[in-house]
Amino acid sequence: MKRISLKDIAEVVGVSTALVSYVLNNKKEGRINKVVAEKIRATAHAMNYRTNQIARSLKTNKTNTIGLILADISNPFSAALARVIEDAADKFNYTVIFGSSDEKPEKYKKILDALINRQADGLILSPPEHAEPQIAALQQQQIPFVLIDRYFPGIETNYIVLDNYKAAFEATQHLIDCGYQRPGMINYASSLFHLSERTRGYMAALTKNKIVFKTEYLQQVNNIVLKEETEQSVENLLQRTSPADAILFGSNVIAMHAVKYINQKKFMVPQNVALACFDETDAFDLFYAPLTCIKQPIKEMGDLAVDMLLNIIDNNNNVKIKQVSLDGELIIRQSTKTHGT
């Protein structure tokens, strides 16, 4: 079954391909004979013609495609973001090509190459550690892109992120306000700025409240052996002479592992330990003490990312750099019920 091309329609109708193209694209509005135009349209429809986007893209240098790289599409946060971006892109007739970096720079690079080779008009990226060179290269090649969720403070780029410092600060402050005096934190051992901002926010809240920071209260876990290290970290925080009485988790994934473990070990929440975490997740609603969490404005982030990106694309990269830091929303639930009652 051969695909129908403009040429096929042109032959059937007995006109040139140019005319067919003009008609089907509604160009040269007034100038075309209505009867002929209608005939062309009818024939195109009858023959089930569909534009060959590849050919069009080659000519117009436009693919109407957005490349998206996230950490892991199967993680609820990534998935939700992907969904928002997909919907936003669709509104402007853009299609999304995606890949999961798994936080691995090599994989990230590979996907990035694939997206560029496929001539994506622009990119929305959530870069892993050590992706600075690739980001710089994109800038140098003037490829339109927007960072989302993360950015590198050393490089001037467009980005949309959560105000992680503020969010962590507020969450920690909330724990303290509830009467918890030894809040610990479990966060990724990572050089990613957005993650260290979370740690910084946590520490700042301690300082502000004159709580002496102890290194043992800040547990760092490695993404590769996340489950094991998270469990160990929970142990480290809770099984000590002066155990943490609250924990802030650096992400929903960490929280998930931790809560499962805490559940299994029968620590009581919030009596033995209060919990709060980044990223809202349905899952925590089922826990007997639903988790207080920092809800990221995913919809806003995705919409903004697409808007910004399309703006850059449309204006051929001549757009002032825009860096957006959005506020999270602290959703308070059972897991941080006021202490000491």
Place this chain on the structure above:
Amino acid sequence: MKRISLKDIAEVVGVSTALVSYVLNNKKEGRINKVVAEKIRATAHAMNYRTNQIARSLKTNKTNTIGLILADISNPFSAALARVIEDAADKFNYTVIFGSSDEKPEKYKKILDALINRQADGLILSPPEHAEPQIAALQQQQIPFVLIDRYFPGIETNYIVLDNYKAAFEATQHLIDCGYQRPGMINYASSLFHLSERTRGYMAALTKNKIVFKTEYLQQVNNIVLKEETEQSVENLLQRTSPADAILFGSNVIAMHAVKYINQKKFMVPQNVALACFDETDAFDLFYAPLTCIKQPIKEMGDLAVDMLLNIIDNNNNVKIKQVSLDGELIIRQSTKTHGT
């Protein structure tokens, strides 16, 4: 910043574009002067050349792209499937373009068109209700595709699905074996075959065990107002003179809504009501009575789908139709602990 083309390299090196193409694609292996070849490669690298896939695709009629349509990428089941497919595709150097149908035929159609226009080499589809005409059209146009998760019994297509009948049967049998005598079910009000198979499996298990089926025990919920109807259904099942003592949920989404409601209403699981559901989800691990569930072989499904699809693509559609029904795995947990102890 102009993108570098073969022509640019050819000019710099002082050869024809053809030669550059041959070298960079490792064609005409033996015949090319090693020195020249090396020079071309070096120049290409120095100029940061990247193949214009669009141009290549136009000529070769191959995009190395798989189109993927799922119900909703932000649903964990879809996301997990997407991830597996992405990884599998990547192994064969294919990239994935995706869209979420939201179970809406019009949206599905729109995405489908976009994917076809973009000349995806093949499609992996999870079609919504009423998508039969589109499927038939694909066949007629000889576009390679594989259905996943669902299929239409009236149309002979390649597909990979869960054996939903068997899975539902086994889950129901398990409930009965645990001593529950009035198992109900909440499933989608949908004409989708895979969903009705679930219902059929449930009913067959009742019959097999000589349990009289009562219509009130089978609650149907509408996807558009899922939360409300699910809650109502739970009510309908549990607040009656002879309430259901167990419930099988037709999906993780239904289960999620239901469990939240059950939790809120303080029904005890499994004492008041045992629960089992389709689709394994992390979330249910946090519930005080983790849910017994039917785990779909997502990895296998995704891998198989990609394998089958690439096989069809490579063999130009001259492949025998393959219809695969995979077994689910019943994972037994607290929510169906033996009754009556």
Place this chain on the structure above:
DNA sequence: CATTTTTGTTTAAACGATTAAACAAATGAT
């Protein structure tokens, strides 16, 4: 009625790659 303008359509180049076929020069065979 000659000229200009408008209307309707076609011609042809271009996008950036691939690749069969042609070609020239070097090497080998007789």
Place this chain on the structure above:
DNA sequence: ATCATTTGTTTAATCGTTTAAACAAAAATG
């Protein structure tokens, strides 16, 4: 020395669009 083969490279067509420019015929203008 002549012809055949091998080696290395180029020519040119092609994929399916888009679109500026050219063109022809019809209508309007003076």
